[in-house]
Amino acid sequence: MSDPLVELEQLAVHFPVARGRAVRAVDGVDLVIDEAETLGLVGESGCGKSTLARATTRLVPISSGSLRYRGQDLTDADERRLRAFRRHVRIVFQDPYGSLNPRMTVRQIVAQPLEIHRVGRRSERDDRVRELLTTVGLDAAAASRYPHEFSGGQRQRVSIARALALDPELLVLDEPVSALDVSIQAQIISLLRRLREEMGLSYLFISHDLAVVRHIADRVAVMYLGRIVEQGARDQVFDRPQHPYTRALLSAVPDPNPATRGETRRIRLHGEPPDPADPPSGCRFRTRCWKADDLCAAVEPELVGDDGHVAACHHPE
Amino acid sequence: MGVSLTFVVVAAGLLAPWLAPNDPFAVDGPPLASPSGRYPMGTDALGRDLFSGIIFGARTAVIVAGITGIIVLVVGLLVGTVSGYIGGRVDDLLMRITEFFQVIPRFFTAIIVIALFGPGLDRLVLVLGFTSWSLLARVIRSEVLSLREREFVEAARADGASHVRIMTRELLPNAIPAAMVFVGLIMAQVLLIEASLGFLGLGDPNAMSWGFLASQAQQFLRVAWWMSVFPGLAIIVAVLGLNLLGDAVTDQVGGRR
């Protein structure tokens, strides 16, 4: 069997804070992303999903565990060794306003990865920029303009064009549509679906919005307080959730259709996620879980299950 | 406004030999002549043309403020960017050095240097340049500190950009606009110091200076108002122009954010 595209093993990212404590933003995560596959990663703010995105692209140092790209261990690799990795694994950020340098033209922004990796001559790069802009549904004339002249959705297209410039294999998409209007969200999602088909891309699609993830992911992982609590094929997770947190998340998604509203029993979670610098003992979700008992406080549950559908819960559904 | 004021001063300075009707040091006409067609700003006690003096004074002002400004920009940007971007020990070290330069009294140092090595524009410019960059370095550093966390910098790192590239392409272009106000401010201060030194008779004897002209006017305040008014006006125009210019540049380029 060939190596998966990207493989995270017991990956952890800890940020030191005051008085010797550390925020355990990501705390032992196993994930595998195969070729031409979209893995959706769902979680609420502060669960560590953005840090995981940055660790997967080696933008933050990895505290422990490992990151492998096509079998090659890149956990501690220096920038020189990361060169090929940086070409093939690209990231798109959430904020369409903050992620583009306001003093560069769209051409400079999209051409930057080409320049850095010394791809083509200047005129060839300009051609490539025009081609990329057309691919993402922008006018080629956009190249000479500045980011502030574009709307949020158009800027996100520029970010995607930049990410595509080096013919990547994997795009890490960190909440790529969360800052966008509803009608624009749908446009970007369908653009991503089209690009995936045309180029055989893999995605790590990160979002807090379960409904969005359901529309693009082949497999889904649910993250809570630095850990994966459930993982499986899309329909397994959405139709037969095992972890109480997944169930609660699913039931909290508002349903705009008045005809079907009220069919799902709503589960009200009380409180908010605990401080990641001081997670609860045992199961991290137990402080908000209606099923929690002494076992949950004492023993941290392992991810178990069959048929690729796993959940970390002592009392799964 | 700032642009036009500064432009007038810079043009006067650059074109001094062609603009000025006379050699500013040459005794040319009657002493203490009031402004007239021949002497637009009058003459001093020795009959030297004040208008020519003002124009050549602008040349000195432009040289001093300009070269100091360049030294300040180069050192300030370099120290500020490196310090803010790299952080850690490098930052600590650079900031201690910056603080050292910040507490040096500029005027006093300039006087000491002149006392030790004699008056001269070259050493004045060097002294002022190297004692004035600290403010700019701190401003740039704090800008860079906040810019460093922005997503577009992270995106550049993901592109595989080197540290030098990130500093020059991502950070500096975004940090400079906010810093321009301070460059204008620093240049205006330098101008005032130069004028003050001239006033105290510590200026370069071979370079005409507004401060020198103003000091000459002291004894004749009552009989020859023009001798004090015109150098004073020149200083005000230049200082105001530089301040406004800094503001204008910041507003202009800042608008693109």
Next chain:
Amino acid sequence: MSTGRAPVLDVRDLTIVVGSGRGARTVVDDVMLQTARGETLGIVGESGSGKTLTMLGALGLLPDGVHRQRGDVTLGGIDVTGAKARTMRALRGRDVGMIFQDPLTSLHPSLRICSQLVEGLRVHDRALTRRGARSRAAELLERVQVPNARERMDDYPHQWSGGMRQRAMIAMAIMHEPSLIVADEPTTALDVTVQAQMLELLAEARDESGASLVLISHDIGVIAQIADRVAVMYAGRVVERGAVGEIFARPRHPYTAGLLASVPTLRDVPGELSVIGGQPPDRTAVTGCAFEPRCPIGNGELACQTVRPVMLGGIHEVACHVAQVSELA
């Protein structure tokens, strides 16, 4: 759309313009809104649709450079369009409670939470003692379910989580028993699990006080969850209006229909999302319908390009030529 009672807030022909002279653009155009006691009106629209400006305009809170060109607004029967700034302030403080998207920007960062509540309470009730106000503040925080309210009320805003800060905002909004609560994207910055708690709390606050709630949101799911009636805004105009169940089940305006179809839900077939092409404009159309360039049905129709659609229909109103024609046929 009469509810049989006098409306708490009655907005008629509200038109709001940004800038002046040649550069002026109309961002809110002839908007009509009424809301009655105990009822929740949802205003749904994308950014730039004018939904927030409509409410700011109605409450006399427009930022500099934006002004009301015409229109009448009454609040509790009082005409507020001609009211002096002082009268407006008193009216807003007492009769209107406001909740914004980001509680961190609406709370004073260097004042303790309880001081902010105490200040607010005493501004409108001079007789209240500091001690009395403090215990009122604690009650309010308990009412909005802030855990350990009495211990934590002396914290600064940054020590509280986003959800708790939003609870504090709700407490401040309801402390004078207002007749109108305006919540502008109150849950957008919050996580889904916290969002559900907050919506429930808002509905409770409305029911307990009998106030009218105006909920502004881009999120159709949020609106569907607690609104009774909804007004859909596009490019500064209300394009469709009526009961929530009716509008979301049988949208008549192509924009509403497109919007509903483009929202991913947990029920639709994965991957089948319909897409409205193009970008929403940043101003209203001078002639015709502002949605015409993006409209799957009306695009290119002469009437849609040239004639401004007006709101027609009884309890389910729509401003659209094609919807109106198709119903006549």
